[in-house]
Amino acid sequence: MKTQNIAHALFNNWGRRSVIGIPYLFLILLFTVPFLVVLKISVSETDGIRFQDLLSYVDGAVTLKIKLSNYLFLGSDPLYVETYWSSIKFAALNTAICLFIGYPFAYFMARSPANLRPALLMLVTLPFWTSYLLRVYAWKGLLDDHGVFNNILIWLHLIDSPIRMMHTAFSMTIGMVYAYLPFMILPLYANLVKMDLRLIEAAKDLGATPWQTFWLVTVPLSRNGIIAGAMLVFIPSMGEYVIPELLGGPGTLMIGRVLWDEFFSNNDWAMASAVAVTMVGLILVPLAIFNRYQADSGGVRGV
Amino acid sequence: MQQKHQGAADLTGDASFVRIDQLTKRFDEVAAVDDVSIDIRKGDIFALLGSSGCGKSTLLRMLAGFETPTAGGIFLEGVEISQLPPYERPINMMFQSYALFPHLTVFENIAFGLKRDKMPKDQIAERVEAMLNIVQLKPYAKRKPHQLSGGQQQRVALARCLAKSPKLLLLDEPLGALDRKLREQTQFELHNIIKKVGVTCVLVTHDQEEAITMADRIAVMSNGRFLQVGQPHEIYETPNCLFVAGFIGDVNLFKGTVEVDEPDHVVIGTPECRHFVSHGITGTLDMQVSIALRPEKICLQEHEPTIEQRESAQEHGYNCARGMIDAVAYFGKFTLFHVKLDSGMVIKATRENAARHEETQLVRGQRVYAWWDGSDVVVLTN
Ligand SMILES: Nc1ncnc2c1ncn2[C@@H]1O[C@H](COP(=O)(O)OP(=O)(O)OP(=O)(O)O)[C@@H](O)[C@H]1O
Ligand SMILES: [Mg+2]
Numbered sequence: 001m002k003t004q005n006i007a008h009a010l011f012n013n014w015g016r017r018s019v020i021g022i023p024y025l026f027l028i029l030l031f032t033v034p035f036l037v038v039l040k041i042s043v044s045e046t047d048g049i050r051f052q053d054l055l056s057y058v059d060g061a062v063t064l065k066i067k068l069s070n071y072l073f074l075g076s077d078p079l080y081v082e083t084y085w086s087s088i089k090f091a092a093l094n095t096a097i098c099l100f101i102g103y104p105f106a107y108f109m110a111r112s113p114a115n116l117r118p119a120l121l122m123l124v125t126l127p128f129w130t131s132y133l134l135r136v137y138a139w140k141g142l143l144d145d146h147g148v149f150n151n152i153l154i155w156l157h158l159i160d161s162p163i164r165m166m167h168t169a170f171s172m173t174i175g176m177v178y179a180y181l182p183f184m185i186l187p188l189y190a191n192l193v194k195m196d197l198r199l200i201e202a203a204k205d206l207g208a209t210p211w212q213t214f215w216l217v218t219v220p221l222s223r224n225g226i227i228a229g230a231m232l233v234f235i236p237s238m239g240e241y242v243i244p245e246l247l248g249g250p251g252t253l254m255i256g257r258v259l260w261d262e263f264f265s266n267n268d269w270a271m272a273s274a275v276a277v278t279m280v281g282l283i284l285v286p287l288a289i290f291n292r293y294q295a296d297s298g299g300v301r302g303v
Numbered sequence: 304m305q306q307k308h309q310g311a312a313d314l315t316g317d318a319s320f321v322r323i324d325q326l327t328k329r330f331d332e333v334a335a336v337d338d339v340s341i342d343i344r345k346g347d348i349f350a351l352l353g354s355s356g357c358g359k360s361t362l363l364r365m366l367a368g369f370e371t372p373t374a375g376g377i378f379l380e381g382v383e384i385s386q387l388p389p390y391e392r393p394i395n396m397m398f399q400s401y402a403l404f405p406h407l408t409v410f411e412n413i414a415f416g417l418k419r420d421k422m423p424k425d426q427i428a429e430r431v432e433a434m435l436n437i438v439q440l441k442p443y444a445k446r447k448p449h450q451l452s453g454g455q456q457q458r459v460a461l462a463r464c465l466a467k468s469p470k471l472l473l474l475d476e477p478l479g480a481l482d483r484k485l486r487e488q489t490q491f492e493l494h495n496i497i498k499k500v501g502v503t504c505v506l507v508t509h510d511q512e513e514a515i516t517m518a519d520r521i522a523v524m525s526n527g528r529f530l531q532v533g534q535p536h537e538i539y540e541t542p543n544c545l546f547v548a549g550f551i552g553d554v555n556l557f558k559g560t561v562e563v564d565e566p567d568h569v570v571i572g573t574p575e576c577r578h579f580v581s582h583g584i585t586g587t588l589d590m591q592v593s594i595a596l597r598p599e600k601i602c603l604q605e606h607e608p609t610i611e612q613r614e615s616a617q618e619h620g621y622n623c624a625r626g627m628i629d630a631v632a633y634f635g636k637f638t639l640f641h642v643k644l645d646s647g648m649v650i651k652a653t654r655e656n657a658a659r660h661e662e663t664q665l666v667r668g669q670r671v672y673a674w675w676d677g678s679d680v681v682v683l684t685n
Contacts, residue, residue, distance in 0.1 A: 198398050201367075201369055201398070204369075204389040204390045205369075205390070206395065207416050207419035208415075
């Protein structure tokens, strides 16, 4: 009887551990291991073909060799520094525009009649039904010198000769906003639709005008949605490659393109890895700390 | 905002401080509030009492400004307010589950309404302080709502809506979220605070005890209409219809016909006994009526009522029926008996346990006399 109980408890424990363990296993396999591989490559010596092991054992001496020259080069070459800075700026701009468009969008979705919401939600996710690459490519057709927009403007006699839109910061920003807007809207919508409407009524009851209610109650309470949406847009747009490549131009430096060049044009894997690791360090570490701080100070939020 | 409607105060007087005039609210042709009219006196606590879905909240929300009436008007000190948005009414509401802002501290929650009035900062601090004192939550000013107990949250919510010194305070099931023990204690506290502040108050509840202990006047609602409006004892002692009698407290209902109809007394025959009623009724001979009798008005005893007992009751008329005790339930301060009368009807009777050892314990199966005063009977003609 007793042993049975113990066995039962053990099994239960095992079951629980495996349930918790599976996500961890995924994280280790799909994130930590690849990252360590990249990290290793970035500090490895190479003989031109193969990367050497970091630890070597020769004549009874263990040697640990870490090559930092790639990182030092990164820090000293203004091209890289500038590119990082430019990536951050474009990602931030993208996030800001997505928030600006996405918030009212999500707000009206969340406040629309309950039976209309699934349809609206489907419309937001509709772009995902076609290939990302195709959709970005389609913007080319719209923004080209002889594209749809220019043709319309000329036809309306608003302009005489085509405006240069393609391969500028403008075209790239449009493409980025277009591609990432759903990632802002969805978490915001999920947050806003759960909001306790009595809090809005309470604010009005206490004398707050609709505008004050929005800024003093709705926005602060949707903070978690804003943060989640901003992360989902900011982080991937930092490393975005396809859109800068297709819609961007010489003026739109993005770290994703540099990475691609290092890997495939220069075949300098070590340098490319160093660029990637630095990006992770530069962006993710501060964001993770920020997130942690949020969780600590937040307590129960958006209840 | 506070001063906006001052001028009209003297026109109407205190008796109709709040006037609700033929107010109706329909949701898709279903009337949630149906042609309700009432005057509420200044300083009164007015309770809306009724079962779930009878339209209490809808009426309250119309007062607060969250619903627009389909028809009718609401006047505060003689000024029509039913078309004003909530933030322009000098009325504050305490929500059923408090609706405290989770991202603000207790202090900021209470200050929220004051800031909207553009009150200077130092005055706000003073006012919030005073409110915290009233609800005895001074040490908790810096906490967030989720760090408070249910009772404390309730008091923050009260302080928040009192802070603006509203002309009318609305409470929607103010104690609904508290457990029973805390609720009783809070009832008195809440009542004391409201009376101390002196604010006119409309209270929504489905708990008759809460309404009776807290309110100066009660309106019993059913299907969007007021069935009876009166002071708690009027509602309890002289209900005007079966619904009210059954809704407030326990009641025994006898069905019978009018046998004697005099201006100063009537006799109503039921299978249990001939009820002598010591007041006239608006009815006719042979009319079908119901008789309501509260359990605590019934005396139970083993022996036949003595001459003295009868004579003391005689001036109001004396009614008696015989039966057998069917069940006994001891509730501490009183005991509830189910008595099966000889007609087969089971009535409830209670007896207060004033002394520690009741000299004559009544037990199950015992035959008893149940008798009551003719003035304690209420005749319901509908
Ligand atoms: N927004 C609405 N739309 C449609 N019908 C509504 C709406 N609000 C309330 N009703 C209906 O009006 C009636 C009265 O509702 P109300 O909320 O006033 O009841 P209540 O007396 O407060 O009940 P409870 O004690 O359960 O809170 C109900 O039948 C309800 O279904
Ligand atoms: Mg209600």
